[in-house]
Amino acid sequence: MIEQGEFRRNWRPLAGAFLGIGTALSLNSFILSIFAPYFLKEFGWTKEEWSWVSTVQLLVIFSIPVSGRLADRFGVWRIAAIGAISFPLFLVAIALMDGSLTTYFWLYVAQTLVCSTTTSTVYTRVVAQTFTKNRGLAMGLAGASAPLFGALAAPLVSEFVRTQGFTAGYLLVAAFCLVGAVATLWLLWGVEQRRPESERARRGEGWRDYRAIISTPAFWVMLLATYLVNLPFALATTQTKLLAAEQGLGDASAALMISALGLSSVAGRFIFGAAVDRLSPPRVAAFGFALPAIGLLLLASPFDGMPVVFVAFMLIGLAFGSEADVIPVLVVRQFGIRLFGTVLGLLTAAMGAAMGGGHAMVALVQRATGSFDAFLYIAAGASLVGSAMFLLLHRGRFAPSVEVPLHS
Secondary structure (H helix, E strand, C coil): CCCCHHHHHCCCHHHHHHHHHHHHHHHHHHHHHHHHHHHHHCHHHHHHHHHHHHHHHHHHHHHHHHHHHHHHHHHHHHHHHHHHHHHHHHHHHHCCCCHHHHHHHHHHHHHHHHHHHHHHHHHHHHHCCCCCCCCHHHHHHHHHHHHHHHHHHHHHHHHHHHCCCCCHHHHHHHHHHHHHHHHHHHHHHCCCCCCCCCCCCCCCCCCHHHHHHCCCCCHHHHHHHHHHHHHHHHCCCCHHHHHHHHHCHHHHHHHHHHHHHHHHHHHHHHHHHHHHHHHCCCHHHHHHHHHHHHHHHHHCCCCCCHHHHHHHHHHHHHHHHHHHHHHHHHHHHHHHCCCHHHHHHHHHHHHHHHHHHHHHHHHHHHHHHCCCCCHHHHHHHHHHHHHHHHHHHHCCHHHCCCCCCCCC
């Protein structure tokens, strides 16, 4: 049963994390999916150039672990404030740029590095430390904001850009994100002062903490599995609309696929968040992360009707949503709260590496074949292998030596 009192007591950190995640860097994937065709049309960039620029996401391999560690050390509010205010300013800069691919590249680099302080790695720490019985569901609710905002906004923003232009559309999104940043910082003000000293990463323990993490066999299983299951999600960021168009869908139908992906991602957060609070987290992870394989094979099949494409994106979205609560709960299970941001930052780096590597692979496949099909088959295989690896966390030396109870 869901303990409603826990949600009543902790509504501020939950609402703050929800808004913070949904109005900064995590929203960028949906923004870029919506605007990708307009970037290409407005500035004359090619699909291959767009795919290569998207590999900037590889920078999160370095920036998010740093952000997670800083959140453990100094608290969420101080670290998140840096990126929360910066993100809408970067959107304004992109809206007003000259159309040079080089200019956009460096803006995207700076945005990714600075605004990594606003990702779920940072914000879900306040959720993990305040929720126990409904930790998975609360994390799912917090992480649902970006796909929810993206799904609701995709058709509206696409139509707005079509009538008002690229620049006006980007400025509209920037204004929305600025309002969200101010509300987020107000909601989270004072929450960190209630954090027990035992949950804070202390000065001088950095290298000792990292040695403890990398000497844990389960960490390496989680790192490799996380990388493999995230390869397909390169399609869920900047490539969604382009992939839908390759399936023969028109612009309006392709925009609906972004909404389908976003809404199913929200559903995945609720479904798997509730499941991971009640069932075995490794088994829930294995099931959820195997779903994209079916969707990817459907997209690679000759069946290109809208119902088939819709189901395919729904399956990918469900899994995309599940990682927002399943992975953090596994981190708590294996390592506890004190090192939550540090460990989750390293695993999020694997996610970023997978997405960046996926974009590079898509670019190579596009150059060689002019199609997404080869990548779809590779990513489907990676999903199946990676999802099966999570089952190892039940066994022997991979299981937590002292299980961290979810309901304590």
